Amino acid sequence: ARALRCYARARAVLRHYRHLPSFRAIEDESHAIMADLAQRLRARLRDDTLDPKELTECVEMLLQLEEPPEELCEEFLSHAGARLEAELAALEAELPRADPSGTAATPPPASDILDFVDRGSSAFVGNLCLLAASYRSLFEGRPGAGAGRLEAFAAALTTRYFELLERRLALERGLGDTSLLALAAPRPPGKEGPGLPDLLATLASSILGQLKAVLAYVQLFTARDVAFASLPYFKGEFCVEAVREGLVVAFVRWLCRTARGFADGPAERGAPAAPPALLLLLARLCLDYEATTISYILTLTDEQFPPEDTGPALTPGPALCAEARGAAQRLLDHYVQVQGAAVAQMLRKSVETRDWLGTVEPRNVRAVMKRVVEDITAIDVQVGQLFEEGVRRAQSSDSSRRAFSVYSSSRAPGRYAPSYTPSAPMDTHLLSNIQKLFSERIDIFSPVEFNKVSVLTGIIKISLKTLLECVRLRTLGRFGLQQVQVDGHYLQLYLWRFAADERVVQGLLDEVAASAAHRCLDPVPMEHSVVELICERG
DSSP, X not given: OHHHHHHHXXXXXXXXXXXXXXXXXXXXXXXXXXXXHHHHHHHHHTOTTOOHHHXXXXXXXXXXXXXXHHHXXXXXXXXXXXXXXXXXXXXXXXXXXXXXXXXXXXXXXXOOHHHHHHHIIIIIIHHHHHHHHHHHHHHTTXXXXXXXXXXXXXXXXXXXXXXXXXXXXXXXXXXXXXXXXXXXXXXXXXXXXXXXXXXXXXXXXXXXXXXXXXXXXXXXXXXXXXXXXXOXXXXXXXXXXXXXXXXXIXXXXXXXXXXXXXXXXXXXXXXXXXXXXXXXXXXXXXXXXXXXXXXXXXXXXXXXXXXXXXXXXXXXXXXXXXXXXXXXXXXXXXXXXXXXXHHHHHHHHHHXXXXXXXXXXXXSOOHHHHHHHHHHHHHHHHHHTTSOOOOOOOOOTTGGGOOOOSSOTTSOHHHHTTTOBTTBTHHHHHHHHHHHHHSOOOOTTOOOOSSHHHHHHHHHHXXXXXXXXXXXXXXXXXXXXXXXXXXXXXXXXXXXXXXXXXXXXXXXXXXXXXXXXXXXXXXXXXXXXXXXXXXXXX
16 A cells, blocks of 8 residues: 555656656556556455455555456455355354255254344445445446446345345244134033124234234334434335235235135135134124224324325225125125025935825924024024124014915915816916016025124025925925925924015925925815914924
């Protein structure tokens, strides 16, 4: 450095008087000395033990000797890269190596996470910052050494550094408070245990509490004593893209997607289906999120991490609420289909396994009909724990006492019974079809509303439609028809009170009775008073 300073002061004088032999000899000798110095400095550049400060001084002297900047730029980055790569290799040596078979090998004793991060920050990050600053001071404005080369160089190294950090963080276990998860089941009637409202409250408060705790953790990044927290390019991006969008919005969407997956996702082979109570619970949770929780979470986040006016676009609250409501709707629809299918399966087996031609005269309601009423009553209790009652159509005064026969209520049994024989089947069947033209169409799989009455109506429609289709495939004798008549009247007595409109139940049961009569070889119905007596006794 001292030789360079002396040469820099003398260079102009030597050039000015180089026409004099004595000065030319001194200049030639000086050039030789400087050329030798340049060779020594270039040799020193190849020394791996050079620290960033010595490297910078070495390149600075070579630039003063008017060495080509593009060559020095390349050597500078090459030497700096080798040193930084060695520091990354030292960090990677503390991480477990991945086994080719896919399982992780036994990790070496890992240092504390804080020590790991501190070494990475003070060594790798510190040196990278020093080298970047030196590069700019040395080469800025010089041809062949643009800032683009530095950016590409730094980006490749920092990408590797962040990968190592992620791998080290992934080794950590037990971050934050952990608690035992107890498997929960809804309380059966008359037994001890948490009910569905208790489980819902526990689930909702647990999720919200953990979300608040995580927000408190990441708020440390914006504390006043953190140097980078006040930098606008960090704080604006961190508050919006990292916390609000990347954490809170992403979590709400994950929650809705996961809940919906219990209804949408195909179950693995042999895996049990989601319990109906879980579908109901998650539907109510998503509905509560749509109503209040999402708005509360977003407001809380915006208060703790205020977004900038000119920052990136935010996901609007109504869009998240729509996703939550969509998930709730899909779960509730699936709940109706699952519960309806369970009741329908009982009815289907009871129809398919019975000899309807050779059966004896009915004296009792079949046990499966009592089981159907019991199951639907239990479903009514279960749904009522989480959803409001809903609106019912005004009931007629004699709903539970309405006559149920193999003929539609608009026809008198005595008038048509004599002419209804296998040789002349068109009378009642034609009248039944004509009546359907003027009755309201029943949509079996229509979306349900978020209330108990709508849910129960959907389940009853699926069940009775299945009964209808099964009866259409059987051939019945006289007593088989009468058994259908008794069973149908029993269902009418008890199911109308669960439906939004009793005419839905009556209409489907009328179709069951008409189909049974049409499929009967000897269609002689039982007296209605006898039917009532059997059902009351049952």
